[in-house]
Amino acid sequence: MSGPQSGAAQKPAAIRFALGLNLQQYVVYFGFLAIFLFFAITLGDNGFLSVRNLSNIVLQTAPATILAIGLVFVLTAGEIDLSFGSIVAMSALAAAVVMNEYGMTAGILAGMATGIVAGALNGAVVAFVRLPSFLVTLATMGLFAGIARSMTNLRSIPVLDLDFAGFFGSGSFLGIPSLIWWTVMAVAIGHFIYRETRFGAHVMATGDNPRAASVSGIKVARIRLYVLTLSGGLAGLAGLLYAGRLQAAKYTLGESDLMTVIAAVIVGGTLLHGGKGTIIGALIGSLMMGMLNNGLILMGLSVSDQMIVRGLIILAAVAVSLREKAR
Amino acid sequence: MSSQKPVLSLKDIQKHFGAVTAIENFSLDIHPGEIVALVGDNGAGKSTLIKIISGVYAPSSGTITIEDETVSMASAEIARSHGIEVVYQDLALADQQSVYMNMFLGREITNRFGLLDRKTMIAETQKLVDELDVRIPSPHATIRDLSGGQRQGVAIARATRWAKKVILLDEPTAALGVAETAKVEEIVESLKARNIGVLIISHSLDQVFRLADRICVLRRGQQIGIRETAKTDKNEIIGMITGLQQQDAA
Numbered sequence A: 001m002s003g004p005q006s007g008a009a010q011k012p013a014a015i016r017f018a019l020g021l022n023l024q025q026y027v028v029y030f031g032f033l034a035i036f037l038f039f040a041i042t043l044g045d046n047g048f049l050s051v052r053n054l055s056n057i058v059l060q061t062a063p064a065t066i067l068a069i070g071l072v073f074v075l076t077a078g079e080i081d082l083s084f085g086s087i088v089a090m091s092a093l094a095a096a097v098v099m100n101e102y103g104m105t106a107g108i109l110a111g112m113a114t115g116i117v118a119g120a121l122n123g124a125v126v127a128f129v130r131l132p133s134f135l136v137t138l139a140t141m142g143l144f145a146g147i148a149r150s151m152t153n154l155r156s157i158p159v160l161d162l163d164f165a166g167f168f169g170s171g172s173f174l175g176i177p178s179l180i181w182w183t184v185m186a187v188a189i190g191h192f193i194y195r196e197t198r199f200g201a202h203v204m205a206t207g208d209n210p211r212a213a214s215v216s217g218i219k220v221a222r223i224r225l226y227v228l229t230l231s232g233g234l235a236g237l238a239g240l241l242y243a244g245r246l247q248a249a250k251y252t253l254g255e256s257d258l259m260t261v262i263a264a265v266i267v268g269g270t271l272l273h274g275g276k277g278t279i280i281g282a283l284i285g286s287l288m289m290g291m292l293n294n295g296l297i298l299m300g301l302s303v304s305d306q307m308i309v310r311g312l313i314i315l316a317a318v319a320v321s322l323r324e325k326a327r
Numbered sequence B: 001m002s003s004q005k006p007v008l009s010l011k012d013i014q015k016h017f018g019a020v021t022a023i024e025n026f027s028l029d030i031h032p033g034e035i036v037a038l039v040g041d042n043g044a045g046k047s048t049l050i051k052i053i054s055g056v057y058a059p060s061s062g063t064i065t066i067e068d069e070t071v072s073m074a075s076a077e078i079a080r081s082h083g084i085e086v087v088y089q090d091l092a093l094a095d096q097q098s099v100y101m102n103m104f105l106g107r108e109i110t111n112r113f114g115l116l117d118r119k120t121m122i123a124e125t126q127k128l129v130d131e132l133d134v135r136i137p138s139p140h141a142t143i144r145d146l147s148g149g150q151r152q153g154v155a156i157a158r159a160t161r162w163a164k165k166v167i168l169l170d171e172p173t174a175a176l177g178v179a180e181t182a183k184v185e186e187i188v189e190s191l192k193a194r195n196i197g198v199l200i201i202s203h204s205l206d207q208v209f210r211l212a213d214r215i216c217v218l219r220r221g222q223q224i225g226i227r228e229t230a231k232t233d234k235n236e237i238i239g240m241i242t243g244l245q246q247q248d249a250a
C-alpha cells in the first residue's frame, strides 16, 4: 500500500466523520457510473442512451429491485434467502390462476398470500427450529420450484385482466409507468423502515451480534422470522409485477434472479455476514445489473457470451466491494 | 455505609449444573455507592454468580432481595427492570453500529410517530460519555473503530445509563492495557458518586485493592469469606483464594 493510502487507512473513522459518510458504501456509485459511461461511449449510437432504452432498463429491473430490498433486510439480520426466485414463480402462478377464476382482487391477494406464507415458513423453521437459513432456503428453493411446476403442470397461464396488467405492468399514472411507481414506493418505504424504525435497528443488531442483541432484550428469533417473511412477501409482489408486465405467469419466472439480486445487494454495500446494509445501494446495484444486461444485449453478444461477461463483471464488482469493506 | 440498607441482598444462593455444584451457600449484601470485589481462581463460580444475579441462570435455591423486596430473576429482562445492568467479560456490543445505537440497544428512544429519535439518543450519549470522561471521537463512531478501552468505556457507560441500582462487571479490564485499565478503573470509581452498588470480578489483586470497599472470596463454589479492604492485605486474600486459609465459621 502506498504512503497516502496507508495514512488514510489509519484513520478511516476520522475521515468518515469529516465527510459525514461511509466511503465503503459508495463503491457501487463508481461502478454504476463506470458501466454507464462505458456503454454510453461504445453504444451511444446503438440506442443505449435513448430515453426509451433507459426507461426500459428501470422497468425491467423493477422485480429485481423489489427482491433486493427484501434481501437487504435478510442479509442484515445475518440470514440468507435463496428461495425468493421460486416464491416469485409460485406467487405469479397463484395470482394468475385465482384471478382468471375470481377476478383481480382475489388474484392479488392470492399472489401476496402465497409469498407471505412461503416466507413465513422459511422464517419459522429458521427462527424456531433453529436451522441455518442457508440450508433451509436451499431446500425450500427446490420445494417451491417443484410446487410451482406442479401447480399448472408446467403450463404458462395467461393474465387476461387488463386492469391488473396496467396496475402491475404496462400502465402508467401521472405519466409515469406503474413499474417505476412500484420501484420508487418500495425503495422509499424499505429505506424508511430500515433506517428510521426500531425494527430496522433491531435487524441490524441481530445480524451484527445476536448475543448482544438478545441480552439487550431484542427478540432475535422474531426478527429472523419477520425478515424472511418480508422477503417472501416482496417476492410475492415481484411475482405480481412479472405477471403484469408479461401478461402471463410461468414456472420459470424469477428463476434467473437469484444471482443478479444477490450481486446487486452485495455490490450495493450490504455486508454478506450481517449487521449493516443499504436499500439505496441495493437499488443502484440492481440498476447497474439491469444496465449491464441491456448493454451486453445491445453489443450483440450471444447469450452464452453474455453470461460469461456478466459473471466476470459480477465477480470483479463483488471482489472490489468486499475488499473495500474488509479494511 | 453498613448503617445504610443494602440495595442488593443475596441469601443462601446455591447453583447446581447436574451433578456439579457451581455455587454452594453464597450470601452477600451490596450497599448503594459501594464497590464489592469478587475474587477466586478460574472455575470458582464468579461468572455463574453474576449470571444468577442478572437473570441468565435461575439459582437452584436461595433468595435475591432488592431493597427489601424478594424478587425472582426469571430472565435478563426482569433483572434489567429491577435496575440491574451487566458488563460482560466478552463485550456485548454490536460492532458495526454506532456508539449511540449501542447505548440504546434494544431500548431505542422513539419520537411521537414511533420513529427513532436519533437527536435525543446522540445528545444523551454525548452527555454521558462527557460525564464519565469516556474519550471517544463522537457518538457517531462505529464500535469497530474504537480501542478496547473505549469499547469497555462504552459498555460501562451503557450500564450506567440504565442501571438504577446495581452494576455487575465481569473482568472489565481483562483484555486491556495499562493506560486503558486505569481509565476504566476511573470510570468504575466514579460510579460510587451515583449511589450505584457495584460488584466487580477481577483477577488482579492490585486492582481489587485499588477499587473495592470489600472483597469477597470464592473457592470452588464455596464462599470463603468477606473482608473490608482497609482491614486486610494481599497475603490474607491470596491465602483465602488458594486454600491456605480455611473457610470462615458460618
Ligand SMILES: Nc1ncnc2c1ncn2[C@@H]1O[C@H](COP(=O)(O)OP(=O)(O)OP(=O)(O)O)[C@@H](O)[C@H]1O
Binding pocket: B017, B020, B021, B022, B040, B041, B042, B043, B044, B045, B046, B047, B048, B049
Ligand atoms: N452452563 C454450565 N453448565 C455446566 N457447568 C457450568 C456451566 N457454567 C459454569 N459451569 C461450571 O461452574 C463452575 C464455575 O464456572 P464459572 O464460569 O462461574 O467460573 P469463574 O469463576 O467465572 O471462572 P473464570 O475466572 O475462569 O472466569 C465451573 O466448574 C464451570 O465448569
Ligand SMILES: [Mg+2]
Binding pocket: B046, B047, B048, B089, B170
Ligand atoms: Mg468468569
